[in-house]
Amino acid sequence: MTINKDKSRFDMTLGETLRSQGISRRSFLKFCAATASMMAMSPAMIPKIAHALESARRPSVIWLSFQECTGCTESLTRAHTATIESLIFDYISLDYHHTLMAASGHGAEDARKAAMEENFGKYLLVVDGSIPMGNPGYSTIAGISNYDMLMETAKGAAAIIAVGTCATYGGIPHANPNPTGAVSVGELIKDKPIINVPGCPPIPVVITGVLTHFLTFGTIPELDHIGRPKVFYGQSIHDRCYRRPFYDKGLFAETFDDEGARKGWCLYKLGCKGPTTYNACATTKWNNGTSFPIESGHPCLGCSEPDFWDGGGFYKALSMPTENITKTAIYTAAGAVAAGVALGAMNKSKKNSATKAHNKTTIDDLEK
Amino acid sequence: MSSSTVVPFNIQNGDEMTQNVKPLLHEIKHALDSLIETGKSTIIDLRSIPLAPGEEDKILNTLGQGEVKAQLNALGLSEVNETQYAGVWTVTHYNDEDQIISRFIEVTTMPEILCSQTEDIMAAYSRLAITLDDIVEDNLETN
Numbered sequence: 001m002t003i004n005k006d007k008s009r010f011d012m013t014l015g016e017t018l019r020s021q022g023i024s025r026r027s028f029l030k031f032c033a034a035t036a037s038m039m040a041m042s043p044a045m046i047p048k049i050a051h052a053l054e055s056a057r058r059p060s061v062i063w064l065s066f067q068e069c070t071g072c073t074e075s076l077t078r079a080h081t082a083t084i085e086s087l088i089f090d091y092i093s094l095d096y097h098h099t100l101m102a103a104s105g106h107g108a109e110d111a112r113k114a115a116m117e118e119n120f121g122k123y124l125l126v127v128d129g130s131i132p133m134g135n136p137g138y139s140t141i142a143g144i145s146n147y148d149m150l151m152e153t154a155k156g157a158a159a160i161i162a163v164g165t166c167a168t169y170g171g172i173p174h175a176n177p178n179p180t181g182a183v184s185v186g187e188l189i190k191d192k193p194i195i196n197v198p199g200c201p202p203i204p205v206v207i208t209g210v211l212t213h214f215l216t217f218g219t220i221p222e223l224d225h226i227g228r229p230k231v232f233y234g235q236s237i238h239d240r241c242y243r244r245p246f247y248d249k250g251l252f253a254e255t256f257d258d259e260g261a262r263k264g265w266c267l268y269k270l271g272c273k274g275p276t277t278y279n280a281c282a283t284t285k286w287n288n289g290t291s292f293p294i295e296s297g298h299p300c301l302g303c304s305e306p307d308f309w310d311g312g313g314f315y316k317a318l319s320m321p322t323e324n325i326t327k328t329a330i331y332t333a334a335g336a337v338a339a340g341v342a343l344g345a346m347n348k349s350k351k352n353s354a355t356k357a358h359n360k361t362t363i364d365d366l367e368k
Numbered sequence: 369m370s371s372s373t374v375v376p377f378n379i380q381n382g383d384e385m386t387q388n389v390k391p392l393l394h395e396i397k398h399a400l401d402s403l404i405e406t407g408k409s410t411i412i413d414l415r416s417i418p419l420a421p422g423e424e425d426k427i428l429n430t431l432g433q434g435e436v437k438a439q440l441n442a443l444g445l446s447e448v449n450e451t452q453y454a455g456v457w458t459v460t461h462y463n464d465e466d467q468i469i470s471r472f473i474e475v476t477t478m479p480e481i482l483c484s485q486t487e488d489i490m491a492a493y494s495r496l497a498i499t500l501d502d503i504v505e506d507n508l509e510t511n
């Protein structure tokens with residue numbers, strides 16, 4: 001096997017780059033197995049992923065950060081799984097990211113312009129943060145308003161990845177009363193494929209998973225009705241929650257320190273938004289697969305859904321019809337897998353009327 | 369918080385919570401059957417199944433440890449163990465910081481990752497050839 005030493009890093013495929021770094025084929029297979037697992041793909045896909053990644057070419061990535069807290073970048077760069085995320089992250093050519101890049105001022109902006117020109121029509125644009133439409137001065141970079149920078153940079157992008165709930169649905173800046181007039185990327189750009197990767201922040205492997213999918217298949221992954229990759233957001237937290245058998249049996253913790261909480265019963269009555277929240281936390285988990293909030297005894301906040309901040313209170317149980325929740329749970333348990341779906345639908349359709357009659361909140365104190 | 373106010377929180381005890389342990393063990397039995405009948409291997413990704421804390425250990429304990437225990441040093445450690453049921457292997461991949469990044473149950477005669485890979489064999493051939501050339505040159509110089 002020979003490696004063309006004359007090739008620049010840009011011309012090398014991912015397979016060649018890895019081998020030139022002394023990474024064995026066996027290590028690469030291990031990487032592909034972990035990738036298939038993180039992308040929730042069947043292990044039968046491992047050889048196909050290996051084959052596609054072998055010949056993948058290094059993409060240019062421009063990352064723009066608007067009204068955000070940098071939590072999304074932190075989520076990605078603080079992921080210490082050096083072997084998975086960083087392999088992909090090192091492989092892409094991150095040509096502009098004003099938090100991470102060494103250049104600043106004109107140098108940084110020149111780098112963005114150069115990357116746009118060189119790779120016009122081919123680069124990936126990653127955006128975190130929302131865009132203020134109230135007054136351009138609310139958020140600027142190098143004197144350029146977020147809106148202008150987004151529109152200019154989006155022109156030559158092959159696809160846009162909106163990272164975090166702020167970029168995907170407006171997030172916290174968009175929360176009532178939305179003082180800056182914050183909007184999402186999708187509200188402004190209509191002529192490019194946009195992949196929404198919401199979460200506050202998103203799970204790191206979901207961000208790299210989307211990048212890997214793009215590298216592996218050269219396409220964007222299949223998306224749901226609000227632009228999220230189905231592979232990560234196809235099932236609700238509730239569908240995959242290990243506390244689900246308690247939900248199905250109607251066994252709920254009523255407070256954070258009662259018998260039910262100690263026994264690990266369902267957190268529905270403590271405000272869990274798992275039934276209406278689509279994200280990979282229950283299977284991919286956080287902190288390198290250690291656990292996820294429900295495993296630590298805290299309800300899901302619903303952070304990957306639009307307007308999660310205005311959802312009426314993190315500790316208020318999802319609005320339910322006035323019939324007894326236990327009865328509802330037993331009824332839906334008969335439908336096993338369909339139960340989560342049914343509950344999600346019921347929550348959405350009856351939410352308004354139920355909100356009026358709602359009186360199930362168990363820990364009002366937390367809201368005061 | 370004083371120690372008296374710490375809420376005892378224990379969700380590891382008790383019976384199976386997700387009831388996924390037994391179906392998974394049955395799936396392994398079926399996979400073993402198809403390995404015997406057709407030679408077909410099966411890989412099960414343990415991350416794809418919702419399991420409560422402690423349930424994964426329950427599965428691994430049931431499968432136990434068999435005759436083979438292998439360690440790979442490939443982008444971090446990997447452990448490849450044959451369980452006490454021949455043909456049923458557990459493959460656990462760790463990253464550089466010894467955190468588990470993926471875990472599979474493989475029902476096969478030999479997990480693919482243990483085999484030497486063609487590309488690595490080719491690279492090894494070149495390396496060995498260079499080493500031998502060096503040895504020959506050294507010998508010529510010293511003679």
Ligand code: SF4
Nearest residue numbers: 238241266267272274
């Ligand atoms: S309501 Fe929440 S805690 Fe209960 S089963 Fe659903 S996701 Fe899990």
Ligand code: SF4
Nearest residue numbers: 279281300301302303
């Ligand atoms: S458990 Fe819910 S609130 Fe927490 S990170 Fe996952 S989706 Fe967001």
